Amino acid sequence: MPVLGIILGFCGASIINARFAVTAANCLFYCRPSDLVLEVGDFTVPDVYRQHYRLVDFFLAPEFAMDDEPVNDIALVKTEHRILNAHIISIPTCNRPIPRHLSSDILLGSCGMGSVRPIRSRVIFPGKLQEMLFHQSVFEGITITGIITCEEHTVCTTPLVDGGNICSMDEGGPLYKINCSSRQPMCLYGIATYHKGMNIDSGDVVCNGGSYFASVTFYRDWITTTIIFNT
Incomplete structure (x- = not known):
């Protein structure tokens, strides 16, 4: 990236x-x-x-x-x-969005900082980026008024591993479709835009409230x- x-x-x-x-x-x-x-x-x-x-x-x-x-x-x-x-x-841009009925079958990847550790008001960055895996989600989230459907111009995601979200300074990074046989990126599907739920856990900055991407196909x-x- x-x-x-x-x-x-x-x-x-x-x-x-x-x-x-x-x-x-x-x-x-x-x-x-x-x-x-x-x-x-x-x-x-x-x-x-x-x-x-x-x-x-x-x-x-x-x-x-x-x-x-x-x-x-x-x-x-x-x-x-x-x-x-x-x-x-x-990397080529993807042609079309993932159909809703296939959202849980298509593997998506992103590459970013993930969790980082602040020490004495400075952030200690990892020596290398890490890959995070997602499925696309039809829903943005749940509020007291009900379930919010993800907007067409946004790719909402669910991480395969709890806490495996984009986090501080991951904005602009890629979300790509993954070839399941080779595990290589196929095409650019989204651009990291924001995350929710940042908190401090055992000294690390952890984002576990959702990762949101601008839709490249849109x-x-x-x-x-x-x-x-x-x-």
Whole structure:
């Protein structure tokens, strides 16, 4: 998972061609392209060489709304120069949403920080990212007024392992369909946007209230059109 470096922090991103990557719009809302660097490399292993690319532009999804739970939270970033080996490290976007009756049969993966440990007001990051596995959920959650159905532009998820959610600073990272035979990512299905239920458990920051992703299939036409008109 490439990392989008920002002056005050960082987010995940996914390369989809030699000049463009997809991330969360909330990662860019207070930034200028000159503030940003796309760092490309293997983040599943520690201490490896990574390439850095300056950005020349970014594009927020229409009707993006910044909030504690952002809406339409997806964006494209454009690099100044072509990304080396993009044909190998890029991931295609998924064509269509998972049918509701198959939501519990399709395996989804995400890559992020997960739980982190704050020490003396500083966060100690893990040496490598970890993979988290999900099924898509038809429901966003339950309130005192009833069950809330997941919006069409959002992918709601249920983790396969309790506590296996996206967490602090995982925004912008990928949600991808997994080939069950090879366990490799097939296509980009969502972009990590927000989580619920952050708490401190034995010194770790743990998020166990749900993980929410912007739906790539919902925004696929916008992604394609934006790239065509800005290439």
